[in-house]
Amino acid sequence: MDGVADMGGMHGFGPIVIEKNEPVFHGEWEKRTVGTQLAAAMSGAWISDECRHSMELMPAHEYLQTSYYEHWLFFLERLIILKGIVTRDELAAGHLITSEPHTTLSKVSPGGRLAEIFHTGGSPARPSDRPVRFEKGQMVRTRNIHPPGHTRLPRYVRNHVGTVIDYMGTYAFPDTAAHGLGENPQPTYLIQFSGEELWGPDCEPNSCLTIEMFDDYLDPVS
Amino acid sequence: MPRDTGSDLTMAENHTTPPSDPALRIKAIETLLTEKQIIDPAVIDEVVDIFENKIGPRNGAKVVARAWVDPDYRQRLLTHSVEAIAELGFQGVDGEHMLVVENTPEVHNVMVCTLCSCYPWPTLGLPPVWYKSAPYRSRVVREPRAVLKEFGLDIPNSVEVRVWDANANTRYLVLPMRPEGTEGMSEEELAALVTRDSMIGTGFPLQPKPEA
Numbered sequence: 001m002d003g004v005a006d007m008g009g010m011h012g013f014g015p016i017v018i019e020k021n022e023p024v025f026h027g028e029w030e031k032r033t034v035g036t037q038l039a040a041a042m043s044g045a046w047i048s049d050e051c052r053h054s055m056e057l058m059p060a061h062e063y064l065q066t067s068y069y070e071h072w073l074f075f076l077e078r079l080i081i082l083k084g085i086v087t088r089d090e091l092a093a094g095h096l097i098t099s100e101p102h103t104t105l106s107k108v109s110p111g112g113r114l115a116e117i118f119h120t121g122g123s124p125a126r127p128s129d130r131p132v133r134f135e136k137g138q139m140v141r142t143r144n145i146h147p148p149g150h151t152r153l154p155r156y157v158r159n160h161v162g163t164v165i166d167y168m169g170t171y172a173f174p175d176t177a178a179h180g181l182g183e184n185p186q187p188t189y190l191i192q193f194s195g196e197e198l199w200g201p202d203c204e205p206n207s208c209l210t211i212e213m214f215d216d217y218l219d220p221v222s
Numbered sequence: 223m224p225r226d227t228g229s230d231l232t233m234a235e236n237h238t239t240p241p242s243d244p245a246l247r248i249k250a251i252e253t254l255l256t257e258k259q260i261i262d263p264a265v266i267d268e269v270v271d272i273f274e275n276k277i278g279p280r281n282g283a284k285v286v287a288r289a290w291v292d293p294d295y296r297q298r299l300l301t302h303s304v305e306a307i308a309e310l311g312f313q314g315v316d317g318e319h320m321l322v323v324e325n326t327p328e329v330h331n332v333m334v335c336t337l338c339s340c341y342p343w344p345t346l347g348l349p350p351v352w353y354k355s356a357p358y359r360s361r362v363v364r365e366p367r368a369v370l371k372e373f374g375l376d377i378p379n380s381v382e383v384r385v386w387d388a389n390a391n392t393r394y395l396v397l398p399m400r401p402e403g404t405e406g407m408s409e410e411e412l413a414a415l416v417t418r419d420s421m422i423g424t425g426f427p428l429q430p431k432p433e434a
Contacts, residue, residue: 008336008387009364013356016372022350024274029245034273034348035266036252038315043260052338068339068354073247086254094250096257103258110264118272123318124391152389154336156363168319171391188390190321204367207383212390 001148004060009156030069042108042117046079049178053150054078126185128170134189138164139221150178153217161221162193173214186215278347281312283416287409290400317344324397330377332423333386333394334362342393373424396423404430
């Protein structure tokens with residue numbers, strides 16, 4: 001979607017503010033938030049693509065005026081209702097009222113199992129029959145698409161010509177996976193764009209941008 | 223593609239009342255997920271322990287130091303990044319797909335996630351607030367030299383600046399150049415020079431302390 005989260009290249013956000021010796025967590029609620037999300041995700045409640053798209057749906061002014069982990073609270077609240085885990089009344093009340101106290105998910109228990117899952121991770125790599133259409137050194141153009149839903153093709157990169165740096169393998173496609181429309185696994189490639197291609201003649205000198213593009217984002221340059 | 227604004231499914235639809243305290247909100251979510259037996263609250267403490275004590279930039283620093291002393295490891299790190307990082311025991315969530323990019327006298331690398339906050343957790347831990355913030359995400363892809371200057375790095379125009387946007391599966395780690403005057407230092411001493419920012423690309427490693 002063409003929302004505020006897709007902010008690459010935007011002006012107007014001011015200087016970068018750096019906190020010296022920043023702690024990992026700025027308060028107990030941030031710890032509970034990160035821990036709750038990881039625990040729920042590891043039980044299979046939802047996938048990262050759903051979390052990311054949920055955050056994108058925050059009203060723009062709220063997105064910009066809230067802290068990062070408040071964005072996580074937004075997606076947690078959205079997903080527990082969207083997924084039918086609890087009702088809106090239960091979210092407001094803070095406890096179950098009518099929902100059954102169980103699901104088909106199995107929660108992760110503390111101890112070795114959590115560490116094991118953390119250490120293994122959850123790769124989105126998937127086999128695919130789709131042809132690998134592009135090779136190293138080839139020029140490609142990113143598509144001028146504006147999906148209303150989730151996409152990992154940022155606006156600042158759309159409809160630009162770049163060079164394939166490498167082929168990265170085949171992966172689940174966030175644009176469909178985030179909406180429960182299937183994994184649609186396909187090739188991804190690292191595409192490099194010159195600064196001038198992206199930002200025009202006023203660009204900074206001698207700089208480039210490399211980004212990982214799904215096959216569905218690309219067309220060959222004839 | 224569905225038109226999914228989600229506005230009917232969020233607390234945010236009521237704009238006249240401010241959202242309640244984050245602590246109350248997460249308490250409600252945690253209670254509900256516990257009652258539904260989707261999470262065990264004891265896991266939360268373990269996750270926090272992982273991020274506070276078990277993973278963090280010290281992991282990445284060890285990877286960099288190993289690459290500085292061992293040219294074969296350096297080659298593996300650049301061409302088979304995930305496997306090479308795993309040789310030191312670092313792998314897993316948000317590090318399943320990695321590309322380590324080396325700084326040279328001709329090229330300076332810097333990484334970002336413009337769309338959200340993607341970051342290589344096993345080697346760097348959780349990202350700092352500035353990395354996830356609008357100023358950095360918006361500006362570093364468009365004016366990396368100006369951003370790096372704000373971080374105190376003056377990259378000459380003759381050095382190419384390469385920005386990597388971690389929008390998809392691959393997470394990036396910058397392999398900074400080994401500082402001058404570090405000959406004969408142990409891996410442990412070298413790792414102590416590697417800063418978190420030098421592995422994002424917004425800093426350089428520390429200089430070794432002069433001999434007493």
